[in-house]
Amino acid sequence: MVNTATVDLAPLDEILKEFNGEKGAVIPILQRVQDAYGYLPKEVLSAISKRTGIPLSRLYGVATFYAQFHLTRRGCHLIKICDGTACHVRGATKLVKSLEEALQLSPGGSDPDYKYSLEIVYCLGSCGLAPIVVVDDQVYGQTNPESLIERLEKLE
Amino acid sequence: MSTTSEIRLMIDGKAVLAKPGETVLQAARRAGIAIPVLCEHPALPPSGACRICLVEIENLRALQPACTFLVSEGLVIQTQSPRVRSARKFTLEMLLSDHPLECMTCEAAGECSLQDLAYEYGVTGNRFRGKQHHYPIDTSNPFIIVDRNKCILCGLCVRACQHINGVEAISVFHRGFNAYIGFGADGGMQDSLCEFCGSCVAVCPTAALWPKMSIGQGRPWQVKKVDTICSYCGVGCKITLHVKDNRIIRVEGAWDGPANHGWTCVKGHFGYDYVHHPDRLTKPRVRRYLLEGQAKTRQGSAWEWVETDWETALNIVARRLAEVWSQSGPDSIGILASAKCLNEENYLMNKLARQVIGTNNIDHCARLCHSSTVAGLAISFGSGAMSNSIDDVTEQAQAFFVIGSNTTEQHPVIGMRLRQAVRQRGARLIVADPRRIDLCDFAEIHLQHKAGTDIALLNGLMYIILEKGWEDKEFIATRTEGFEDFKAAVMHYSPEKVSAITGVPMEQLYQAAEIMAASKPMAALWAMGITQHVTGVQNVMALANLQMLLGNMGKPGGGANPLRGQNNVQGACDMGGLPNVYPAYQPVTSEEARIKFARAWGLDERPIGDENRRGLSPRAGMTVTEMIPSILENKIRALCILGENPIMSDADTNHVRRCLESADFLVLLEIFPSETSLYVDVLLPGVSFAEKSGTFTNTERRVQLVHKAIEPPGEARPDWWIITEIARRLIPLLAQHGRAIDLDAPWAKWDYTDTAQILNEINALAPSYAGITRQRLERGETLQWPCPSPDHPGTPILHVQKFTRGLGKFVPVDYLPPAELPDDDYPLIMSTGRVLYHWHGGEMSRRSQGLLAIYPEPRIEISQEDAEKIGLNGSKRLRVSSRRGAIEAEAMVTDRVPPGMVYANFHFPQASANVLTSGAALDPISKIPEFKVCAVKIEKA
């Protein structure tokens, strides 16, 4: 069939060259592809399968098994809200709800402008500072909705 | 002390001997001790996922899964201790906590492993009932319903698709509670690489995967199960028909099938419903003019069909054939046997032609597929059949050379087994094909030679083998002749020259030759891509040369392996459905053979002639490719056709139509009105494979029993009965014209009441079938010919100590370009073939709901480049024309064909490739038309 891909496959070709013929390299390939594309577009998964002979279902299985992989386009900034027991008790739900209302950002997804993505995590080991939010690897403790949104809106 | 090959263990207090490397489960099974399993299947590697097979092992604290725990000396195992049983019960409770409790309507009830275990362990599913999944049921493909609510994530389907089919369409997506099975990138099965072989359905322990056509059709305990052989291709898969109320409601692969070991392809599994199609012929039909005693006319009401009774129809057939005979002699009648029908029926067609009528004008579709193979291998080796068996080829070859065979679509179960060999034991695969067929994805190297350049390619490979000294000198010296002449001929094919002719880069030629030399034995497999050329016979001899050169003949895992197309094309050839041989390839030109059959059939030992009308014909008859055109010259006036459809299957459809239109009398035995039946005078309703018993011979020369499962519709009758009735009426009529048959001769009579009697006659007259008796087959033996006596075990591999002809013969062959090459007017090459979901002229597969739904109309493959040239955007209609006609169909833009080539199939009458192919370009020896190459032009339709 004709390839109707809308995604640029040039970066993929570069990556696959590095892995030339290594069929066992599913996870490293997916990691490199995700670095290049920001996520794993289905078209790219199909192209990997076609070019390496790794069955698509196997790629998809691996991509959905590991939390590190994303199948949808991600926002520029990754927000993680902890909903572990301590954070839950200290108001994590409210944080999640506020992002939904203010930014149309819901867990596992991105806002319409792809500025942010939101993930829920469970206990980051800093329960003393609950509720915890991590924005692009920067940890913020004892957050409340207002300060969180203010901080996010300041991001480029 | 026990030998090292035996390990002693104790299971439930019983001493058990096991083999090293066995699992506890395997050892227990052999000892007759049942351990429950859910995620285990004997044909698949174990995974240890479900933990229902837990057993207690002395001195080990944790319970262990029997399906993965390997035996070791002195193990003491409990399979039913209270601890084990309570652990299993807990596992079942967990499984059922999120399982719909709807056994009363579930399709699998009665054969569901989960249900059986819940019953045995008294688990109701209510104990831990918690959060539950509610997946929508996926009914989006025509064959398999996917109900993930019933999935227990045992992973068997995933492993079946990976290890049996090989495409790996299924996987488990996500994890933990969110895990589910999915296809491709989580679309429908039809959007993935799935080929609908049904292997996943066969192993699924619940109704999570279930055949769609079987829903609501009947309970396992209500059905009659009948073992038989698939009616589609020559692989000859053994299948089990589930029958209820005279209908086939489901088909399963039979685990004891020697060719398929339980697995099938989509056609075998889901293509059976044509049997019940409303188009089935149920009453004999004759044209009105025949009833009214008028002269033949194809006009107006005189040409209308009239349904009639058997007596009337059969009498008409006998009377008309006798008239033609008396006016124009025996050779004015032609007989077309059938590669779809039983051995017994083909034998009778041969007897009808030779004994009753006195002509050798008998042929069938094999002319159009492997006549080149039969002729070529007969010259090289002395026997024209597949030399090895499917098992040894797929399990023992170190390498495969697949040339001109789209194996995964045409012989799907063999294709699956090739993929298994490549993936699971690292067998090396070389594919040579002008198209980028699916098998190329599994190949180490794809030699994409130009269509029709096979001899150049093969000679080029042999040049390199000889240049490097990689030939098997000992084999050549002791087992062959003609080597020096052959070598001299091959030495004209330097890699440079061959690369220029074939378009295959030189490095690839060297690489392929190196694989061939390094990985022995190598099995060569081929099909129509080799045979359907004007050089078909020479192509085959070139392959025979290659396998002798490498010393690959007569060895398990090697051999020359033509893959025969139709379910019984091998048998139809074996039974004398060919113009030059009696059954078992006894030449009609041999006086000894002629006298043998004259004696057996009650005829005069002298050849038939003007003064002796009671003899057999001493001359080879006409091939189908000669018979049909010679209707126009009035040489052939009448044809008696058994289940063939020349309008679809023969080259140059328009010409075939003109020929059939001008015949004096055509009688056709068929199960459906076909494209050919438009032209025939009498149409007699035969029966499908499910409605008769007898034998088919598959591609590996294995004779297998076909069992009647249902009653035929209406007045349809088994073809062997119809042929018998025609013969019984014709014999006295011809006797009036001097052809008296001595009915007291041992095998002269036509008094068959079942096919066992016919096989008995075959045993007596066809030496290679002599030992293949009904009794042995009924006992479960599946014998491969030659099997010359009742105590002979059959012959899995031919040419072992010596070739059938003694020494193998190297025959020098030279490259000749195809007969019709592209030019300015017709600048592209068209090649023809079939697709996975259809079969032959499509008469059966187009009448199977599922097969038609998944592949509903003809498609023509075209490259991106050529599509752009004519301004075809995306999927648009394409018009392809040749000097003989034009067809229009949906274009399939693909990288499967190279630029300059289109590929069309002949499954659909509205756009059959054979409208375009040439019937004039024939191989001089086998008379096969060059289906694989003709010149065409393309335009946007």
Ligand code: SF4
């Ligand atoms: S039907 Fe065959 S190819 Fe399709 S998913 Fe099942 S096992 Fe795989």
Ligand code: SF4
């Ligand atoms: S669909 Fe059937 S075979 Fe596949 S994992 Fe689920 S229960 Fe097992």
Ligand code: SF4
């Ligand atoms: S591989 Fe051939 S014989 Fe086997 S199921 Fe398919 S069509 Fe039938």
Ligand code: FES
């Ligand atoms: S619960 Fe949020 S950091 Fe532990």
Ligand code: FES
């Ligand atoms: S059968 Fe052994 S773990 Fe499933």
